[in-house]
Amino acid sequence: MEYRAGGAVAKAVNGVNLVINKGEALGIVGESGAGKTTTALSIMNLLPDRVSFVTDGDIFFHGESIFKKSDREMEHIRGKSISMVFANPLSSLNPLFTVGHQIAMGIMKHEGLGKREAAERTAQLLETVGIARYRLDDYPHQFSGGMRQRVGIAAALACNPELLLCDEPTTALDVTIQAQILELMKKLQKEFSTSLVMITHNLGIVAELCQQVAVMYGGEIVEYGTVEEVFTNPRHWYTYGLVHAIPNLTGPREELQAIPGLVANAKNLPQGCKFHPRCSHCTEKCKTEAPAMTKITESHQAACWVMED
Amino acid sequence: MEPLVKVEHLKMYFNVSGKGKLHAVDDVSFDIMPNETVGLVGESGCGKSTIGNVLIQLLKATDGKVYFEGENILEYNKAQRRELHKKMQIIFQDPYSSLNPRESVEAILSDPYQIHHMYRGKELKEKVREMADLVGLEPYVLEMFPHEMDGGKRQLTGIARALALNPKFIICDEPVSALDVSVQAIIINLLMKLQKQMGLSYLFISHDLSVVRHISNRVAVMYLGQIVEIAPTDEIFANTLHPYSTALLSAVPRIDFANKTKRIVLEGDVPSPINPKPGCRFAPRCWMSREKCENETPQLQEVAPGHCVACHYWEETRATAAKQTLA
Numbered sequence: 001m002e003y004r005a006g007g008a009v010a011k012a013v014n015g016v017n018l019v020i021n022k023g024e025a026l027g028i029v030g031e032s033g034a035g036k037t038t039t040a041l042s043i044m045n046l047l048p049d050r051v052s053f054v055t056d057g058d059i060f061f062h063g064e065s066i067f068k069k070s071d072r073e074m075e076h077i078r079g080k081s082i083s084m085v086f087a088n089p090l091s092s093l094n095p096l097f098t099v100g101h102q103i104a105m106g107i108m109k110h111e112g113l114g115k116r117e118a119a120e121r122t123a124q125l126l127e128t129v130g131i132a133r134y135r136l137d138d139y140p141h142q143f144s145g146g147m148r149q150r151v152g153i154a155a156a157l158a159c160n161p162e163l164l165l166c167d168e169p170t171t172a173l174d175v176t177i178q179a180q181i182l183e184l185m186k187k188l189q190k191e192f193s194t195s196l197v198m199i200t201h202n203l204g205i206v207a208e209l210c211q212q213v214a215v216m217y218g219g220e221i222v223e224y225g226t227v228e229e230v231f232t233n234p235r236h237w238y239t240y241g242l243v244h245a246i247p248n249l250t251g252p253r254e255e256l257q258a259i260p261g262l263v264a265n266a267k268n269l270p271q272g273c274k275f276h277p278r279c280s281h282c283t284e285k286c287k288t289e290a291p292a293m294t295k296i297t298e299s300h301q302a303a304c305w306v307m308e309d
Numbered sequence: 310m311e312p313l314v315k316v317e318h319l320k321m322y323f324n325v326s327g328k329g330k331l332h333a334v335d336d337v338s339f340d341i342m343p344n345e346t347v348g349l350v351g352e353s354g355c356g357k358s359t360i361g362n363v364l365i366q367l368l369k370a371t372d373g374k375v376y377f378e379g380e381n382i383l384e385y386n387k388a389q390r391r392e393l394h395k396k397m398q399i400i401f402q403d404p405y406s407s408l409n410p411r412e413s414v415e416a417i418l419s420d421p422y423q424i425h426h427m428y429r430g431k432e433l434k435e436k437v438r439e440m441a442d443l444v445g446l447e448p449y450v451l452e453m454f455p456h457e458m459d460g461g462k463r464q465l466t467g468i469a470r471a472l473a474l475n476p477k478f479i480i481c482d483e484p485v486s487a488l489d490v491s492v493q494a495i496i497i498n499l500l501m502k503l504q505k506q507m508g509l510s511y512l513f514i515s516h517d518l519s520v521v522r523h524i525s526n527r528v529a530v531m532y533l534g535q536i537v538e539i540a541p542t543d544e545i546f547a548n549t550l551h552p553y554s555t556a557l558l559s560a561v562p563r564i565d566f567a568n569k570t571k572r573i574v575l576e577g578d579v580p581s582p583i584n585p586k587p588g589c590r591f592a593p594r595c596w597m598s599r600e601k602c603e604n605e606t607p608q609l610q611e612v613a614p615g616h617c618v619a620c621h622y623w624e625e626t627r628a629t630a631a632k633q634t635l636a
Contacts, residue, residue: 031489144578145353174352174516176575179560183574201490204562231564245494247523249546249563256498256523259491262459 001038001219003266005051010266012038014219015057020163023193027206027227029242030216033263036199037087039216040165043197044084045074061163080110083156087168089148093140093155099126100136103155110159125154129184146177153181157188163195164188170205182209203246207231215239218264218274224293225300235302238275273305281306311379312340313478313510314364319373321359329584333359335534337373338609341478346504346511348525348542350518350557352579356534357514361480364512365399366390377478395425398471402483404463408455414441414466415451421473436473444469444499461492468496472503478510485520497524518561522546527615530554533582533590536609540616548627550618553591555630573633589621596633597622 001013013035020026028036041047043059045066059066061082069077086092094102103125104118113121123133129150131143140148149169156164166185170178186209188194198210206213206227213230215223215238223236234240241259261278264270270277276286283306291303321334334356341347349357362368364375366382374381382393401407408417418437422428428436441451444465455463464484471479481500485493501524503509515521521528522542529539530551538551549555556573575594589607592598601621609619620626 031491146578174579175518175557175560176352177578178562179572179574182562183572202562203564207564207566208562228566232566242490243564245490247497247519249519249522249558249561250565253523256494258494258498260495262461263489263491 001035001042001047002053002055003038003051004053008267011269012219012266013042014269016216016219016221018214018221018224020195020197022162022195023189024212025189025196025198025210027198027200027210027213028216029200029203029206029213031201031242031263033266034216035219035266036216037167038219040084040167040197040199043163043165044078044082045069046078046084076110079106079156079161080159081161082163082165083159083161084165084167085149085152085156085169087171089145089152090140092152093148095140098137098139099143099151099155103151103158106155106158122154122158125158126151128157129154130180146173146180149173149177149181150184153184157194160192161194163197165197165199167199168201169198171200171202178205185209203231203242215242218269219266220274220303221293222275222304223302225296225302229297229300233300235296235300235307236275236304237279237281237306239302241278273303310342312376313343313345313378314341314512315374315376316340316360316364317374317376319360319363319375320371321356321363321368322371325583331583332534332585333582334363335585337531337534337536339529339536339539341510341512343477343510344504344508345527346513346525348521348528349512349514349531350516350521350528351531352516352557354579354582355531356582357516357531358482360531361399361482361512361514365394365397365480391425395474396476397478397480398474398476399480399482400464400467400471400484402486404460404467404487405455408463408466410455413452413454414446414458417455417466418451418469418473421470425474427474440469440473443472443503445495459492460488461495464488464492464496465499468499468503472507475507476509478512480512480514482514483516484513486515486517493520500524518558519563530557533579533585535590535619537591537620538616538618539609540613540618544613544616548616550612550616550623550626551591551620552595552597552626552630555626556633559630571631573630589619597625597629 003010003012016039030036054067100122103122107113107118107121123136127133131147131150170181189196200206210227213227214221217238223230223239231243234243244257245259247256259278264274272288273286273291276282285305291305293301293303295301317338319334319337323331323333325331351357363370370383375383385393415437418440419433422433422436446465450462485496513524525542527541528545529536532553538554549558556575559573577594580593587606588603592602607619607621609617611617
């Protein structure tokens with residue numbers, strides 16, 4: 001995936017392969033500019049046409065290519081089979097419609113329900129996310145940040161999607177509200193076996209909610225595997241850096257290991273391993289040849305030339 | 310030892326037209342020793358930043374006293390305040406909006422010296438270079454403008470500016486919240502190194518409990534304008550006594566596969582701080598709440614050495630918390 005504008009080309013996502021099974025939760029982690037959100041928007045086929053170009057690759061949903069679908073076909077998938085929760089609920093909700101109306105619109109379109117039935121369904125949805133039914137006719141600005149995000153989640157869940165993409169859904173929220181939303185997502189996974197893609201920079205959230213995790217850097221997945229294996233035994237030095245840059249809530253307080261340098265610029269990606277300019281274990285080979293994903297165990301792989309045991 | 314900063318019964322109320330008074334900070338007392346870092350945690354809107362802004366006198370307190378080196382700084386006149394700012398500085402969360410977009414880093418770092426007529430000419434240039442070097446900014450950065458820098462460099466500029474006049478006390482208002490984790494680690498390490506080097510005291514305001522645990526000697530937990538618990542860091546993280554701190558700590562998602570934490574999920578949102586009801590402010594969300602909590606405001610009392618908590622039933626918190634957790 002590339003963004004082109006004003007003569008500049010930003011290689012936002014480069015050769016990403018992901019598989020999400022039914023009922024599974026995948027976490028995508030990485031720093032800002034790693035290509036996390038772009039990956040999610042491509043799955044929704046929501047990238048702006050004029051500046052974004054998919055140069056290679058494809059995305060299959062139930063075995064069918066998403067890029068080959070017409071706009072009309074995509075409309076049937078979006079909101080019905082795949083839906084998305086955005087980072088900033090204030091900018092993703094329409095300020096001119098009541099929340100009840102916004103959620104009901106999707107239900108009426110996709111499920112063919114009448115106005116009254118859709119309103120009833122909306123009220124139930126809001127109750128599942130912990131918002132009282134009488135608030136149906138309120139506008140987005142009348143809600144607190146946490147409630148707005150829950151409205152966004154309710155809207156995304158309206159038609160029982162098979163795949164839910166969450167782009168930093170709790171970043172703007174306080175921890176106690178975040179806890180409420182994480183519990184809600186766990187419940188959904190259990191009850192409706194919804195598949196989940198969780199994009200976040202908070203490794204703790206991924207550890208609690210997801211089974212699989214993909215670590216992204218410079219538009220590539222550098223490490224991929226079960227959450228437990230990746231976080232307890234990171235094999236890419238970037239993952240290692242991320243895990244050790246965060247202070248702990250328990251155990252001894254050790255000096256934080258900072259990752260020197262800046263996040264790779266998508267307009268000017270380095271040769272070889274994208275992480276090599278910041279890596280403390282960089283070798284000559286890292287500077288010229290890009291490492292491929294190597295299997296460490298059946299359920300854990302990483303792309304690094306100097307993996308250590 | 311005398312505390313460097315002593316806050317007594319500080320109150321900051323804002324008038325909300327037609328609605329009454331917003332109790333942003335309501336009767337808060339604490340102190341900070343020389344060379345100490347006190348962490349201030351709580352959810353958004355609990356009054357953490359307001360305390361910082363009152364201490365640095367960007368806001369005029371409604372009531373209460375703030376002593377700095379034994380003098381009540383709230384009674385200072387303009388000239389005295391100006392002198393005070395040599396000893397007391399602040400680092401803001403968003404360095405982008407706290408740096409003048411029309412000034413280069415060099416000009417930004419020169420400002421404190423020019424305002425206080427301390428250096429000029431060659432000496433000034435040298436001093437600015439020295440400050441940049443202290444925080445790890447390379448000389449070429451001095452010619453850059455805030456919009457040309459990434460968040461990390463901007464925050465480093467903010468820190469260098471705060472340090473310029475060799476202060477004793479720095480208020481850090483969410484200094485790392487807007488940064489990526491790798492940059493966050495750089496800033497935290499730097500702040501800790503500088504504290505040792507220059508003998509600084511920090512009031513470290515943050516909502517990130519793991520960062521606060523890492524940097525602080527003592528931690529104060531705020532809820533709706535009041536401090537509900539304050540204790541030495543290790544003590545509070547091992548043994549929270551207020552139900553709110555207990556729930557807050559349990560809510561943080563963490564990477565720990567060996568002992569999966571049980572989470573206490575609080576019902577509802579933080580209530581409005583406009584004309585709060587008497588009694589314990591946490592009562593509507595608390596699992597232990599009973600009649601006394603709704604009528605009588607609990608006072609902060611010392612229940613173990615250095616460990617103060619404001620709860621009528623703090624002895625029951627640990628025992629009852631286990632029942633609140635979800636598997």
